[in-house]
Amino acid sequence: RKEVEQDPGPFNVPEGATVAFNCTYSNSASQSFFWYRQDCRKEPKLLMSVYSSGNEDGRFTAQLNRASQYISLLIRDSKLSDSATYLCVVNSPPGGYNKLIFGAGTRLAVHP
Amino acid sequence: DAGVTQSPTHLIKTRGQQVTLRCSPKSGHDTVSWYQQALGQGPQFIFQYYEEEERQRGNFPDRFSGHQFPNYSSELNVNALLLGDSALYLCASSLVLAGGNEQFFGPGTRLTVL
Numbered sequence: 001r002k003e004v005e006q007d008p009g010p011f012n013v014p015e016g017a018t019v020a021f022n023c024t025y026s027n028s029a030s031q032s033f034f035w036y037r038q039d040c041r042k043e044p045k046l047l048m049s050v051y052s053s054g055n056e057d058g059r060f061t062a063q064l065n066r067a068s069q070y071i072s073l074l075i076r077d078s079k080l081s082d083s084a085t086y087l088c089v090v091n092s093p094p095g096g097y098n099k100l101i102f103g104a105g106t107r108l109a110v111h112p
Numbered sequence: 113d114a115g116v117t118q119s120p121t122h123l124i125k126t127r128g129q130q131v132t133l134r135c136s137p138k139s140g141h142d143t144v145s146w147y148q149q150a151l152g153q154g155p156q157f158i159f160q161y162y163e164e165e166e167r168q169r170g171n172f173p174d175r176f177s178g179h180q181f182p183n184y185s186s187e188l189n190v191n192a193l194l195l196g197d198s199a200l201y202l203c204a205s206s207l208v209l210a211g212g213n214e215q216f217f218g219p220g221t222r223l224t225v226l
Contacts, residue, residue, distance in 0.1 A: 032213045043202055043217035044155065087154050090197075091213060092168075098169055098206065098213055099145070102154030 001026055002103075006088050010106035017078045021106050023071040023088030030090040032098075033064055035073045038085045038105065045074075074108070078110045113177060114139050116205050116218035124224045125193050133188040133221045137205030144186040146178060149200040161186050162208060188225075196223045 006011045013061040025033075048055065050062040050071055061074040064090050071088055085105040090100040117136045123132050137144050143162045147155035157170035161180035180186045184205075190197055200222050205216035 018153075034213075043219050045217070046214060049213075098215070099157045099160060099170070100147075100155075100204075100215060101157070103149075104152070104154045 003027060003101045004088055004090055004103040006103035006106050009085075009105075010109055011106065011110065013077055013111045015080060015110055015112055017110075018074065018076045019078055019108060019109075020075075021051075021073045021086055022078055023073075023087070023103055025069050025071065025088075025090045025101075027090070027092070028066075028069060029036040029100075030092070030101075031073050032091040034059075035062055035071075035101075036087040036089055036102075038087055039082075043089055044102075075108075078108075080110050080112065083108055083110045116203055116216050117202075118203050118218040120137055120221060122224075124226065126157075126226050127128040127193055127195060129193050129225075130189065130191045131193060131223060133190075133201050133203075133223075134203075135186065135188070135203030136141050136185045137203075138216050141205035141207050141216070142184050142185065143208055143217070144180060145204045145206070146186070146188045147204065148172070149202060149220070155202055158188070164177045164182045193225045195225050198223060 009014040035047040037047045038044040050064045054063045059076045064073045087105045088103040145160040146158040149155040159169040162200045164180045175191045177189045202220045203218045206215045
């Protein structure tokens with residue numbers, strides 16, 4: 001079983017749609033959780049951290065359920081510029097010096 | 113404020129050769145992590161350097177080695193290249209005192225092994 005598993009893509013949605021990505025992680029000792037965005041042939045960039053209380057940044061909302069070891073990302077009012085691969089990321093267990101474990105990514109394509 | 117830089121941008125090698133990739137961390141950062149990203153996959157952790165020491169390593173063979181210099185820059189060396197080593201190699205920097213969680217990635221080096 002992979003340490004971080006994500007919805008297989010791609011997601012093809014029209015502009016203005018709401019889209020949700022799901023992710024599960026296997027190590028219950030993981031402490032920090034993130035969503036990164038990666039554009040084609042570019043480096044990953046931090047989109048947002050994910051907190052147990054849930055957090056929102058504009059059109060983006062992230063949720064964490066530690067009991068289910070489940071992370072989600074909701075994008076509202078999709079824009080063409082949201083087209084990218086979204087990577088679910090967790091850090092390694094305590095003492096892991098912040099080794100990041102990435103999911104394989106889910107590709108989003110927003111069309112006019 | 114200079115971000116993370118990597119060189120070279122692209123590299124083509126043949127099987128059995130050796131390669132050295134270079135990374136300069138974001139200004140003020142002291143920790144460098146290296147990742148390998150195969151096509152269609154997420155980045156996989158290779159190792160991390162802090163205070164010129166390798167302090168954690170992922171599931172990669174000894175053919176992969178690294179170094180960190182006093183100015184915090186880092187090198188990744190891969191010996192006896194295999195076709196399967198073809199990938200995007202990413203360097204990420206962070207700051208221990210800031211918790212180290214937020215890692216900033218460089219643009220990567222795209223390695224092709226023929």
